[in-house]
Amino acid sequence: MEPNTRxxxxxxxxxxxxxxxxxxxILGREAFVSKxxxxxxxxDVAVESGSVGGMEVTVYDTPGLFNTEMNEDEIQQMINEEVLQRCESGPCVFLLVIKADRFTEEEREAVEKIEKLLGDERLKKTWILFTRGDELEDGNMTINEFLDDTEELKNLIQKYDQRYYVFNNKAKEQAGQVQMLLIKIMKSYFNINVEEEVSEIQNSAVRKGLKDCEQDKSEQVSSLSSRRLVLLGKSGVGKSATGNTILGQRELISLQRMSSVTSECSKEHTTVSGRSVTVVDTPGFFDTQMKPEELAEEIARSVYISSPGPHAFPHCVESNRQIH
Ligand SMILES: Nc1nc2c(ncn2[C@@H]2O[C@H](COP(=O)(O)OP(=O)(O)OP(=O)(O)O)[C@@H](O)[C@H]2O)c(=O)[nH]1
Ligand SMILES: [Mg+2]
Known part of the structure; x- marks a missing residue:
């Protein structure tokens, strides 16, 4: 991703x-008519932009399939000309919106039509976005329980390599769910496959101290090659401290303050269990005092300086706080 691209x-x-x-x-405002x-x-296709957690984002709203006012050809042509031929000038992700409700024949057909419209390459950058997370909650149901109930949806999610997310569009506080989605998208966008393995090493390092962790993991990780981690997270949650723990040194400045201490990305190397580890520390992703453009540029730079691209974006959160 180039700096300054939306x-x-x-x-x-x-x-x-x-x-x-x-x-x-996503935009945190009434940008589109929804009722x-x-x-x-x-x-009509509507395009609106905004800053989301410091990232400049452009959102394309489109007419839904099985529209009561437009025929299918008209919709597909509009999406083709006004969206697909434009959105890929920069990094792009597609969200296939599905109600977390009964998956009817029409829903299935809509998914098939959209898949056809997008084509195989774009489908790799497509996520299923379930809406009505509030109704799941009201029914005391987790998304996994909901998916487990419907074989077709389970298969769909599998086909999308688990790229799915749930929105509660009625939530009073929405920033958390959007930031989490964006981070998940970014991780997947840069094709990170070893995140769990690396974050397990990181978690053990944080929990037990680097030395114990080295002993525990030495057999498991000795055969693995070098790793590059980019630390993302809200200001003040301990990204720099986590980086220091992984590195076993105090190279990254860590201070407990509410404002963002790291205003530039920094990169350090160490060897953990015989493997070279590079940690890139980033400015606080969300409530930094940096201007959004500067922040987006810095985070883009963090990807660049972990060249040839990071293996993982560990997302630091305080252990006593949860983002839904
Ligand atoms: N409870 C609940 N209602 C939702 C949620 N998301 C959307 N809705 C409601 O569903 C209705 C339709 O939402 P829209 O966003 O207008 O749907 P759309 O897909 O854009 O529909 P069209 O533009 O008419 O094709 C509205 O009444 C929304 O308030 C959600 O997460 N929870
Ligand atoms: Mg609409």
């Missing part, structure tokens, strides 16, 4: 799935 997020789905509402949740109606509300 991250394009394209929302697609069946009418009434909550496409426009999800766009509003209950007997007729399809969105009849």
């Amino acid at each position: 991250f394009n997020v394209v929302l697609l789905g069946k009418t009434m799935a909550g496409i426009s509402a999800s766009g509003n949740t 209950k109606s007997s007729r399809s509300v969105t009849r």
Whole structure:
């Protein structure tokens, strides 16, 4: 990702799935018209931008399939010309919006049509975005329990290599769920496959101290090659301290303050269990005092300086806090 490029997020789905509402949740404002109606509300592509957790994001809202006001050819042509031919000038992700509700024949057909419209290459950058997380919660159901109930949805998620997320578009506080989605998308965008393995090493290092961890993991990790980690997270959660723990040294400045101490990315190397580890510390992702453009540029630079690209983006959160 080049510094200063906007991250394009394209929302697609069946009418009434909550496409426009999800766009509003992402941007944190009423950017698109979203309402209950007997007729399809969105009849044009709408494009709005904003800063999300310091990242400049452009969101594309689209008319939903099985629209009551437009025919399928008209919708598909509009999406093709006004979205697909434009959104890929920069980094781009597609969100296929599905109601976390009964998966009917129409829902299945809508998914198939969108998949056809996107084509195989774009599908690799496509996530399933379930809406109505609030209704799942009301029914005391986790998303996993919901998916387990429907074989078709379970298979769908598997086909998308577990790239799915749940939105509650009615939540009062929405920033957390959006930031989490964005981080997941970024991790996947840079094709990170070994995150769990690395974060397990990192967690052990944090929990037990680097020495114990080395003993525990030495057999498991000795055959693995070098690793590059980019630390992301809210200001003040301990990214630099985590980096120091992994590195076993005090190279990255760590101070307990509310404002962001790290205003530039820094990179350090060490050897953990015979493996070379590079840690890139980043400015606080969310509530830093840096300007959004500067922050986006710094985070993009962190990816660049971990060249040829990071293996993982450990996302630091305080252990007593949860982001839903
Ligand atoms: N409870 C709940 N309602 C939601 C959620 N997301 C969307 N809705 C509601 O679903 C209805 C349709 O939402 P929209 O965002 O307008 O749906 P759309 O897919 O853009 O629909 P069209 O533009 O009409 O094709 C609205 O009444 C929303 O308030 C959600 O997460 N929870
Ligand atoms: Mg809409």
